[in-house]
Each structure stands twice: as structure tokens, then as C-alpha cells.
Amino acid sequence: MSGRKRVGILVFDRVKALDFIGPAEVFTEANQRVDGYETLFFSPDGNDVTTSMGLRVGVDGPAAGDDPLDLIIIPGSEYAPAVYDDPAVSDAILALAARATKVASICSGAFALARTGLLDGKTATTHWKFTDALADTYPAVNVRPDSIFVRDGDVYSSAGVAAGIDLALAIVEDDFGADVARSVAQLLLVYMRRSGGQSQFSASVRVSPPRTSVARAVADYVASDPARPTSLRDLAAHANVSIRHLNRVIRDELGMTPIEYAGSMRLDLALGLLEEGRAVSETASVAGYPSTVAFRRAFAARYGTTPSDYQKRFQTTGDGIAEPPKI
Amino acid sequence: MSGRKRVGILVFDRVKALDFIGPAEVFTEANQRVDGYETLFFSPDGNDVTTSMGLRVGVDGPAAGDDPLDLIIIPGSEYAPAVYDDPAVSDAILALAARATKVASICSGAFALARTGLLDGKTATTHWKFTDALADTYPAVNVRPDSIFVRDGDVYSSAGVAAGIDLALAIVEDDFGADVARSVAQLLLVYMRRSGGQSQFSASVRVSPPRTSVARAVADYVASDPARPTSLRDLAAHANVSIRHLNRVIRDELGMTPIEYAGSMRLDLALGLLEEGRAVSETASVAGYPSTVAFRRAFAARYGTTPSDYQKRFQTTGDGIAEPPKI
Structure with a gap:
């Protein structure tokens, strides 16, 4: 047997x-x-x-x-x-x-x-x-x-x-x-x-487009100038609502805080830049991170891999030819 | 249509x-x-x-x-x-x-x-x-x-x-x-x-076991003390043949020079150590490379990837749980 x-x-x-x-x-x-x-x-x-x-x-x-x-x-x-x-x-x-x-x-x-x-x-x-x-x-x-x-x-x-x-x-x-x-x-x-x-494979799922005018205001604030610092007060002023109202509306719609939502918007923007082939340091700066290290930390916390590894694996299929690794 | x-x-x-x-x-x-x-x-x-x-x-x-x-x-x-x-x-x-x-x-x-x-x-x-x-x-x-x-x-x-x-x-x-x-x-x-x-996937194919006594002598020389320097003169003395004879027999049997054959033996040994989980620097030293950099160069030339990447990918399947990358 x-x-x-x-x-x-x-x-x-x-x-x-x-x-x-x-x-x-x-x-x-x-x-x-x-x-x-x-x-x-x-x-x-x-x-x-x-x-x-x-x-x-x-x-x-x-x-x-x-x-x-x-x-x-x-x-x-x-x-x-x-x-x-x-x-x-x-x-x-x-x-x-x-x-x-x-x-x-x-x-x-x-x-x-x-x-x-x-x-x-x-x-x-x-x-x-x-x-x-x-x-x-x-x-x-x-x-x-x-x-x-x-x-x-x-x-x-x-x-x-x-x-x-x-x-x-x-x-x-x-x-x-x-x-x-x-x-x-x-x-x-x-x-x-x-x-x-x-989670590195889920990067194709981006933050849902905002439905309410308050969420749209937060999204606009980040999109129009990602490098501008984001405080709750600035976001509330931009949306023309109180901080308390801002917090409640964003949590109801998106299940996160306004600052977390702004962070997700930045990460989505950064992903698009990496996929276009922009350098990691340039991506960090354009997407509004205070430093490349801060960007790498935020990226790793969300996707379990580094921005450069993500870019190597998902930017393009390439030409199928092996390049020698850098030693 | x-x-x-x-x-x-x-x-x-x-x-x-x-x-x-x-x-x-x-x-x-x-x-x-x-x-x-x-x-x-x-x-x-x-x-x-x-x-x-x-x-x-x-x-x-x-x-x-x-x-x-x-x-x-x-x-x-x-x-x-x-x-x-x-x-x-x-x-x-x-x-x-x-x-x-x-x-x-x-x-x-x-x-x-x-x-x-x-x-x-x-x-x-x-x-x-x-x-x-x-x-x-x-x-x-x-x-x-x-x-x-x-x-x-x-x-x-x-x-x-x-x-x-x-x-x-x-x-x-x-x-x-x-x-x-x-x-x-x-x-x-x-x-x-x-x-x-x-080529990183072909690492399972090791150098064929030696058939002739001369090739066996070269293999023994490397295996018994991988860190010992390898010259043609030493190899020929160990095999008890002339350098000319050594060159001819190894080329006929293995299609490479005696020094290349000794290098392949070292690389095979190093692969086994990496697969066991030994550190790259320790592997380089045990397998007889003069430095970690020399080992990484030889490894990359043969397998198109680095020793540490090879080890991460092929040592074990792991536990399926994501670890956060090092930033």
C-alpha cells in the first residue's frame, strides 16, 4: 500500500x-x-x-x-x-x-x-x-x-x-x-x-470618492496643495463647519478621523506617483510628507512593504530580462 | 461585433x-x-x-x-x-x-x-x-x-x-x-x-558530484577547508598531477577550469548555508570568500539576485504572516 x-x-x-x-x-x-x-x-x-x-x-x-x-x-x-x-x-x-x-x-x-x-x-x-x-x-x-x-x-x-x-x-x-x-x-x-x-496587493483599491460636501472639502484641501500642513482647525475652516461637526461627518461617512482621511488621500496620491515611476524622495515631497522616512513609515504601516519595493514590483512588467542586482 | x-x-x-x-x-x-x-x-x-x-x-x-x-x-x-x-x-x-x-x-x-x-x-x-x-x-x-x-x-x-x-x-x-x-x-x-x-530558481541544481579521481581531489580540497586559498599549484599538488593534466581533466569532465570548479563548489556550499539560515557574512566566511562583498558579487553573477534576497525567498515558507518591513 x-x-x-x-x-x-x-x-x-x-x-x-x-x-x-x-x-x-x-x-x-x-x-x-x-x-x-x-x-x-x-x-x-x-x-x-x-x-x-x-x-x-x-x-x-x-x-x-x-x-x-x-x-x-x-x-x-x-x-x-x-x-x-x-x-x-x-x-x-x-x-x-x-x-x-x-x-x-x-x-x-x-x-x-x-x-x-x-x-x-x-x-x-x-x-x-x-x-x-x-x-x-x-x-x-x-x-x-x-x-x-x-x-x-x-x-x-x-x-x-x-x-x-x-x-x-x-x-x-x-x-x-x-x-x-x-x-x-x-x-x-x-x-x-x-x-x-x-495588503501590498490591495493598493489598487483607493479611498472612495467623497460623497458629502464636508468630505469633498477635506479632499479638495489635500488635492489642491498636498504639501500644506493639515490641522483640524484648517480643515474645519476650509469646510466652513465646526471641528466637532467635521469630526462627526467624516467618521459617519468614512469611518476614520479627518486627519486619517487626509493621510489616506496623501497615500493614494503617492501610490499614483510611484506607479508613474517618480522617485521615492520626490513622491514623498510632492505628496506632502515632511520627510522620506515619514513617507516610508506611513507606506509600510498601510501596505506592509516599502515604497521602493512596491514600485519595483508594480510599476511595469518590464522587459523580462534580468538586470544584475546592485551590490 | x-x-x-x-x-x-x-x-x-x-x-x-x-x-x-x-x-x-x-x-x-x-x-x-x-x-x-x-x-x-x-x-x-x-x-x-x-x-x-x-x-x-x-x-x-x-x-x-x-x-x-x-x-x-x-x-x-x-x-x-x-x-x-x-x-x-x-x-x-x-x-x-x-x-x-x-x-x-x-x-x-x-x-x-x-x-x-x-x-x-x-x-x-x-x-x-x-x-x-x-x-x-x-x-x-x-x-x-x-x-x-x-x-x-x-x-x-x-x-x-x-x-x-x-x-x-x-x-x-x-x-x-x-x-x-x-x-x-x-x-x-x-x-x-x-x-x-x-537563474535564482535554478539554485536547486548543484555541481555534479565528481567522477574522476582528479575532480574528486579538487572537490575534497575545497570541502575539507573552504577558507584555504586555492591556487592551481595547490590543487595540482593535492591531486598529485601536473597543472597541465589538472586543467585538461577538469575541462574534459566539467567544461570549466579547476579554479572555476573550486568556485562552484564554494557557491554550492554557501547556498546550503543560506538555506539553513546562516547569516550572509558568516556564510561568506565559512564558504571561503575573502569578504562579504566578494561573496555577494560571486552570488549575483551566478544567480542574478543577492544572497539576502535569496535567503528571504527560499529559506522557508514561513508562517504566512506579514512582518513589517524595516524602515
């Missing part, structure tokens, strides 16, 4: 293909080093499913069955969390979980686990788009919004899409050690470990 | 799933920002295929057809280059290429393009495992071994597996600009641009 670990992956209509192909390829590739894994695919009823990209995929059988599994993986869907309200999907998860030792969710698959109660009292993460919704909908889940993946006992969860590969590598490292995990990462051309958390 | 770009992906038995699911998910995700892409899947004969991980996938039709395509993608296979000797695969590629504007290969898919002559006179790359074999088998192809991806006119190629995502992001940036590509990268939780080339 084989000592291989049996990994069961649940697929269903509208599943996101990369969410489960990433981890499945990690386990498949690990077999080049160790006779480690058998990867099996299940759908709720055993029929083929159609992924969100339109690709039809076959399965090894229905979710209900008797054979034990070491790990089951619940991938995400672009149609989350609605797709997980399908009782057939919930039943399939419970059927698989009943015969498995460990349970893992990728991306919005955390909603599927949360809905069945399997995340109650657990710490977990999901795609940065969905962390607030997961925490609001399932208060019994301790949501960690900046993690790439989370291990809590026998329950694993990962951030969005490609983070499923990071999680699968961590499972391979737990099962067979860092050398095997490293080989797999190097064969697949992925890193074993990101620098920084998932 | 839609102005969407039509991307055709060739799949075939034993294709590597992540090679084509990565790019397909990039194009699918881009549609959240622009009505940009229609992704279609073709097999040689229009039947379902079974990927190397055992997953069966359906297709939109056979490769032969009349509808024009903007881009075709030829993924790789673990069974490369042998799998591309199948005339049905070659014919399918030619049929797709005949109706396409641009052609792209992922990973070992470069062998498939090279076999049909579509890479003749072009610059291209492939998985680091296969760069030597591609250059040897197809001398008309200018192989760039350290690139993550290569654009040469209307012909694109990428390094291994996940590098197909990097290439697809570059194509999205070409088609719709950096903002759209950045959104896609951030939704999928991938970087737009790696730091360093693909």
Missing part, C-alpha cells in the same frame, strides 16, 4: 481554475522529489464542472465517499460569496471534511468553510477584496486581513488566487521538509515566501 | 495544467477592468485531453479552423521535449499559427515552437531545466537562459510554469496599459515584475 498523502480538491461550477490548479501542481511536482501525494478531484455530484474561465474539467468522482483523505482543498470563485449558498456545495464540503484530516481554503473558499461552521473559533484569511465581508458575515471567525496564508491547527486558509500556491508549499514543507518545498518552488518558478503580506 | 482579442490556447495529453491556466486566468481577470479578451481552448482533434496532473479538461474545438486569433499560446509539458515529437501536436500548432497574429510559448512549449520552425532566427527562453537542451537541439534559436520572458516581434516565450503569468501580464500591459495589468496582478496576488531573472 502506498504511503502517499491523498489530497482531495472540490471543484464546482464557477470555481476559479487557478485557485486549485496552483496547489494541485505543487503536489504533483513534489512527486518528482518524493513519492508524496495523490491528488484527486471531486465535484458535488461527480459530473464535470465548468470553471469561471469557461473551461470544463472532469473529476474522479462525487464528494460523498468512504475513502479517507489527508487534506481537502476548497477553492474560491469569482462569484463568491453567493456561489457558496448552493446547498449542494455545502453538502459536498461536509461530505469531504467528514473523511479528511486537514481542511484548507483558497481565496474566497473561506466563505464556503465558514458557512459550514468549519471556521468557527478559528483564525483564517481570504482574498483582500473579501476580508471585511468575511469578518462581518461570520463574526465567529478571527479574520487576519494581511496574511498570505494562515495555519490554525488542522485548518488552513490562504489569501487570493496565487496565494494558494504559497499555502500548498507550506503544507509540503510541513510534510516533507524545506528542501522538498524549495525544489518545487524552483521548478515552478515561484518564491517560497513573499516579502510583505497581502 | 466585439473588439475583444481572441486568445487560443493549445492543450494536449500530458500538458502541464498550471502553464496554461495561469495565463488564461490573467486574460479572464483582465475582463473585470476592460472587455478585453475571449479565451478559447483547442486540442489537436477537438477531444478532451488529460493533463500531466491527471485532470481531464474539455476544449472549444479542434486546432484546425478558419476563425482568426490574435494570440496563440503553446504550454509546456513535464514530458518535454519528447511530447512535442507527436506530429499531431506539431500539426495543431501550425494550424493555429496560420490563423494567429502573435505566438507565445510557456515553459517547455518553446520546444514545440522550435520544432515547427517558428522560433528560427528568434530570441527565446524556456524553463531553466531546458535552456541548454533547447540551444543544443535548435541552434537557429537564440536562447536567453536568464530571462523570465522574452518578446521578439510577434513571438513571445516565457521561462517555466508560473512565468507564463508574468508573460501574460506583459501582454495585457502591451494591449491595455500598465494600470489594467497592475489591477490583474493585484487581484491574482502576483507581482508584475520579479526582482532578478530565472
Whole structure:
């Protein structure tokens, strides 16, 4: 009898293909080093499913069955969390979980686990788009919004899409050690470990445009001259309201203080400048930070990485040619 | 009529799933920002295929057809280059290429393009495992071994597996600009641009164990005391041969000079120490480099990244929790 670990992956209509192909390829590739894994695919009823990209995929059988599994993986869907309200999907998860030792969710698959109660009292993460919704909908889940993946006992969860590969590598490292995990990462051309958390990927989400005239006044104040110092008194005068009124309106609309809102506006402006390719020191100065260090601190607190690393990773795809690092 | 770009992906038995699911998910995700892409899947004969991980996938039709395509993608296979000797695969590629504007290969898919002559006179790359074999088998192809991806006119190629995502992001940036590509990268939780080339991923390949007694003597000399200075005279004395004989035997066996071979041994030793978590300065000293700077130079020349970045990315998967960067 084989000592291989049996990994069961649940697929269903509208599943996101990369969410489960990433981890499945990690386990498949690990077999080049160790006779480690058998990867099996299940759908709720055993029929083929159609992924969100339109690709039809076959399965090894229905979710209900008797054979034990070491790990089951619940991938995400672009149609989350609605797709997980399908009782057939919930039943399939419970059927698989009943015969498995460990349970893992990728991306919005955390909603599927949360809905069945399997995340109650657990710490977990999901795609940065969905962390607030997961925490609001399932208060019994301790949501960690900046993690790439989370291990809590026998329950694993990962951030969005490609983070499923990071999680699968961590499972391979737990099962067979860092050398095997490293080989797999190097064969697949992925890193074993990101620098920084998932918040660096949420930078595409900027502060919402202001709705009330008071919020608009604060936004205008920053936009018209970002380098001008910002005091509550100046903001209130500019909006032509009392400080008390300013505080209340901004908290009601945006859930933060006026000074925090002005800071978010500056950070958004700075992000745009970095993405255009402006130097970090110039960005700090144009966006109204008193120093480059102050800018780097504010940036790191929000995005878990440095402005220069963010710029290197997200300004452009470049030309695909390696440049020698600076020594 | 839609102005969407039509991307055709060739799949075939034993294709590597992540090679084509990565790019397909990039194009699918881009549609959240622009009505940009229609992704279609073709097999040689229009039947379902079974990927190397055992997953069966359906297709939109056979490769032969009349509808024009903007881009075709030829993924790789673990069974490369042998799998591309199948005339049905070659014919399918030619049929797709005949109706396409641009052609792209992922990973070992470069062998498939090279076999049909579509890479003749072009610059291209492939998985680091296969760069030597591609250059040897197809001398008309200018192989760039350290690139993550290569654009040469209307012909694109990428390094291994996940590098197909990097290439697809570059194509999205070409088609719709950096903002759209950045959104896609951030939704999928991938970087737009790696730091360093693909050689950092080849570090799992160490120098072959010595076969001849002379090479063994050189290896022993370095291993027994890496910090001892290495001269040709010392090596020859240790191997009990003349310098001329030493040079010839090492070149014949390993294709390098004895001093280069000793340097490779030191670099391998240093890699192992970094992977164990030893500090860069300690690694430099234990592995016999005269200074940390000398070690960093040698490391960067071979792997296109710095020792500390390599260690951060490949020592362990870590705990998935973001640490704040050092400011």
C-alpha cells in the first residue's frame, strides 16, 4: 500500500481554475522529489464542472465517499460569496471534511468553510477584496486581513488566487521538509515566501470618492496643495463647519478621523506617483510628507512593504530580462 | 461585433495544467477592468485531453479552423521535449499559427515552437531545466537562459510554469496599459515584475558530484577547508598531477577550469548555508570568500539576485504572516 498523502480538491461550477490548479501542481511536482501525494478531484455530484474561465474539467468522482483523505482543498470563485449558498456545495464540503484530516481554503473558499461552521473559533484569511465581508458575515471567525496564508491547527486558509500556491508549499514543507518545498518552488518558478503580506496587493483599491460636501472639502484641501500642513482647525475652516461637526461627518461617512482621511488621500496620491515611476524622495515631497522616512513609515504601516519595493514590483512588467542586482 | 482579442490556447495529453491556466486566468481577470479578451481552448482533434496532473479538461474545438486569433499560446509539458515529437501536436500548432497574429510559448512549449520552425532566427527562453537542451537541439534559436520572458516581434516565450503569468501580464500591459495589468496582478496576488531573472530558481541544481579521481581531489580540497586559498599549484599538488593534466581533466569532465570548479563548489556550499539560515557574512566566511562583498558579487553573477534576497525567498515558507518591513 502506498504511503502517499491523498489530497482531495472540490471543484464546482464557477470555481476559479487557478485557485486549485496552483496547489494541485505543487503536489504533483513534489512527486518528482518524493513519492508524496495523490491528488484527486471531486465535484458535488461527480459530473464535470465548468470553471469561471469557461473551461470544463472532469473529476474522479462525487464528494460523498468512504475513502479517507489527508487534506481537502476548497477553492474560491469569482462569484463568491453567493456561489457558496448552493446547498449542494455545502453538502459536498461536509461530505469531504467528514473523511479528511486537514481542511484548507483558497481565496474566497473561506466563505464556503465558514458557512459550514468549519471556521468557527478559528483564525483564517481570504482574498483582500473579501476580508471585511468575511469578518462581518461570520463574526465567529478571527479574520487576519494581511496574511498570505494562515495555519490554525488542522485548518488552513490562504489569501487570493496565487496565494494558494504559497499555502500548498507550506503544507509540503510541513510534510516533507524545506528542501522538498524549495525544489518545487524552483521548478515552478515561484518564491517560497513573499516579502510583505497581502495588503501590498490591495493598493489598487483607493479611498472612495467623497460623497458629502464636508468630505469633498477635506479632499479638495489635500488635492489642491498636498504639501500644506493639515490641522483640524484648517480643515474645519476650509469646510466652513465646526471641528466637532467635521469630526462627526467624516467618521459617519468614512469611518476614520479627518486627519486619517487626509493621510489616506496623501497615500493614494503617492501610490499614483510611484506607479508613474517618480522617485521615492520626490513622491514623498510632492505628496506632502515632511520627510522620506515619514513617507516610508506611513507606506509600510498601510501596505506592509516599502515604497521602493512596491514600485519595483508594480510599476511595469518590464522587459523580462534580468538586470544584475546592485551590490 | 466585439473588439475583444481572441486568445487560443493549445492543450494536449500530458500538458502541464498550471502553464496554461495561469495565463488564461490573467486574460479572464483582465475582463473585470476592460472587455478585453475571449479565451478559447483547442486540442489537436477537438477531444478532451488529460493533463500531466491527471485532470481531464474539455476544449472549444479542434486546432484546425478558419476563425482568426490574435494570440496563440503553446504550454509546456513535464514530458518535454519528447511530447512535442507527436506530429499531431506539431500539426495543431501550425494550424493555429496560420490563423494567429502573435505566438507565445510557456515553459517547455518553446520546444514545440522550435520544432515547427517558428522560433528560427528568434530570441527565446524556456524553463531553466531546458535552456541548454533547447540551444543544443535548435541552434537557429537564440536562447536567453536568464530571462523570465522574452518578446521578439510577434513571438513571445516565457521561462517555466508560473512565468507564463508574468508573460501574460506583459501582454495585457502591451494591449491595455500598465494600470489594467497592475489591477490583474493585484487581484491574482502576483507581482508584475520579479526582482532578478530565472537563474535564482535554478539554485536547486548543484555541481555534479565528481567522477574522476582528479575532480574528486579538487572537490575534497575545497570541502575539507573552504577558507584555504586555492591556487592551481595547490590543487595540482593535492591531486598529485601536473597543472597541465589538472586543467585538461577538469575541462574534459566539467567544461570549466579547476579554479572555476573550486568556485562552484564554494557557491554550492554557501547556498546550503543560506538555506539553513546562516547569516550572509558568516556564510561568506565559512564558504571561503575573502569578504562579504566578494561573496555577494560571486552570488549575483551566478544567480542574478543577492544572497539576502535569496535567503528571504527560499529559506522557508514561513508562517504566512506579514512582518513589517524595516524602515
